[in-house]
Amino acid sequence: DTGVSQDPRHKITKRGQNVTFRCDPISEHNRLYWYRQTLGQGPEFLTYFQNEAQLEKSRLLSDRFSAERPKGSFSTLEIQRTEQGDSAMYLCASSLSAAGAGSNEQFFGPGTRLTVL
């Protein structure tokens, strides 16, 4: 399977614990995005990388959230001191960005569902 993969698919944690999610993009894609999706809402942008550089962060990304993409391939999203309001689906997407690339189609992974008790 050469699509976007995410691990774990489900995570249940207690309030105050730290969690880390991983995303493996499509191998030739240079852009990687993180989104959060809550019930009844569309995905909300959190942050994105072009290669290893984190180029933009949403104001939704509080200082408890940190994302990395150290070698420009896989990425991790860490949430420290989780709160119940962090419960959501965390989606990763990747795309190939190049001059004249057209639609910049993003390919989404299946998501990691986080439940904070």
Place this chain on the structure above:
Amino acid sequence: GEDVEQSLFLSVREGDSSVINCTYTDSSSTYLYWYKQEPGAGLQLLTYIFSNMDMKQDQRLTVLLNKKDKHLSLRIADTQTGDSAIYFCAEILSGGSYIPTFGRGTSLIVHP
């Protein structure tokens, strides 16, 4: 500002056409997308339209864009039970970082 709105639910009979509507507020949108999300899964891009187009057809899917009214629609011909899912409209603004703004999604229910 950016705001993408969709009606929340649509129910159709199998074999009928479905029309899912979306309105957006930013006239500088360049690309407009339709994504499909099945339960427990990520989003799948169905189709997109560039803002200088009025219509795009792709097999059973027809996208209509009315730029004057900032209205986008997705028509699914001969709707099947496998089309039951949540459909998201999204826009990308010009001159930006190609980050889409999504609507809340329309839940399409197809019944026999």
